[in-house]
Amino acid sequence: MSFLDYFKSKKTNTASIAKERLQIIVAHERGHREQPDYLPQLQQELLAVIRKYVQIDDDMVQVEVDRNDSCSILELNVTLPEH
Amino acid sequence: MGKTTTSASISTGLARRGHKTVVIDFDVGLRNLDLIMNCERRVVYDFVNVIQGEASLNQALIRDKRVDTLYILPASQTREKEALTKEGVEAVINELSETFDYIVCDSPAGIEHGAQMALYYADEAVVVTNPEVSSVRDSDRILGILQSKSRRAEMSQDPVKEHLLLTRYNPERVERGEMLSVSDVEEILAIPLLGVIPESQVVLNASNQGTPVILEEESDAGQAYDDAVARLLGEEREHRFMTAQKKGFFSRMFKG
Numbered sequence: 001m002s003f004l005d006y007f008k009s010k011k012t013n014t015a016s017i018a019k020e021r022l023q024i025i026v027a028h029e030r031g032h033r034e035q036p037d038y039l040p041q042l043q044q045e046l047l048a049v050i051r052k053y054v055q056i057d058d059d060m061v062q063v064e065v066d067r068n069d070s071c072s073i074l075e076l077n078v079t080l081p082e083h
Numbered sequence: 084m085g086k087t088t089t090s091a092s093i094s095t096g097l098a099r100r101g102h103k104t105v106v107i108d109f110d111v112g113l114r115n116l117d118l119i120m121n122c123e124r125r126v127v128y129d130f131v132n133v134i135q136g137e138a139s140l141n142q143a144l145i146r147d148k149r150v151d152t153l154y155i156l157p158a159s160q161t162r163e164k165e166a167l168t169k170e171g172v173e174a175v176i177n178e179l180s181e182t183f184d185y186i187v188c189d190s191p192a193g194i195e196h197g198a199q200m201a202l203y204y205a206d207e208a209v210v211v212t213n214p215e216v217s218s219v220r221d222s223d224r225i226l227g228i229l230q231s232k233s234r235r236a237e238m239s240q241d242p243v244k245e246h247l248l249l250t251r252y253n254p255e256r257v258e259r260g261e262m263l264s265v266s267d268v269e270e271i272l273a274i275p276l277l278g279v280i281p282e283s284q285v286v287l288n289a290s291n292q293g294t295p296v297i298l299e300e301e302s303d304a305g306q307a308y309d310d311a312v313a314r315l316l317g318e319e320r321e322h323r324f325m326t327a328q329k330k331g332f333f334s335r336m337f338k339g
């Protein structure tokens with residue numbers, strides 16, 4: 001490594017940070033794109049039902065549909081608050 | 084950034100090869116294409132006038148003064164964006180496709196109504212991206228819309244053919260690790276590369292004068308657009324302007 005390269009490599013490589021962030025956000029958004037339209041409504045109604053019994057935040061109920069060739073799976077994650 | 088610059092150059096490039104081409108400005112309220120094409124003082128009627136039956140296409144189309152197979156359909160300066168309806172746009176595109184070989188639609192920014200109207204009837208889409216996080220993300224969203232909300236998607240026809248055009252590219256900054264590289268962007272968006280347009284002062288100079296930069300034949304950016312048009316028409320051309328100019332010993336010393 002030359003003298004100049006040494007100083008260059010000290011600088012953070014912001015392009016690789018950009019790439020990593022993009023890969024994550026794009027994968028996330030693509031996943032959501034393929035979700036059925038009724039999911040937000042379903043999530044809201046589930047929240048309302050659960051809140052009759054336990055107080056939870058909006059993001060404590062996660063609803064997702066996983067599709068593969070033969071079937072679709074409705075995946076439901078409810079996180080309850082700690083006591 | 085670079086959609087209007089690209090629309091102007093691609094339409095000029097197609098027309099220069101003898102194809103009868105029209106370029107439509109979909110940026111209702113913010114028209115710019117007329118300035119880049121140097122025909123702003125010749126606008127009488129616009130796209131919305133035609134859609135609303137206030138003018139015929141022949142009255143609204145402006146013939147380019149440099150390339151005689153090229154026409155411009157300007158956007159309206161004043162109307163509401165909702166004036167562009169699917170039915171209205173379809174009628175205009177159908178009428179144009181009777182006489183034109185290529186219809187180039189210059190989309191407004193974003194993913195809202197105007198952009199969706201511009202891409203709805205597309206057979207092919209050139210996705211103009213800058214090597215920058217927000218731009219690549221927006222491009223991915225536009226690809227999502229092309230794949231789900233274009234007419235081809237809704238009618239379950241063959242998908243819109245997608246092309247990536249990376250513009251404002253600065254190879255020096257890429258080599259210093261300050262800018263996403265062509266291959267980074269290709270990897271993330273996963274669509275075929277149509278071309279890479281270097282960041283260039285010539286683009287601004289050309290737009291100041293109302294010249295599509297593809298007509299600046301000596302310039303890197305002009306040549307890069309010419310390559311892109313050739314590839315769009317199926318020609319094989321090697322990609323250029325993607326690596327930094329090799330510096331001489333002295334400039335390397337002084338730049339550090």
Ligand SMILES: Nc1ncnc2c1ncn2[C@@H]1O[C@H](COP(=O)(O)OP(=O)(O)OP(=O)(O)O)[C@@H](O)[C@H]1O
Pocket residue numbers: 084085086087088089110115190191192193250251252280281282283284286287290304
């Ligand atoms: N390759 C390039 N090098 C340098 N400047 C460029 C390049 N391409 C575009 N620009 C400049 O970027 C600016 C925006 O370009 P342009 O109008 O084509 O973008 P746009 O995507 O149509 O924007 P909008 O979303 O507002 O319609 C202009 O000032 C233009 O000169």
Ligand SMILES: [Mg+2]
Pocket residue numbers: 086087088110115190191192
């Ligand atoms: Mg524009």
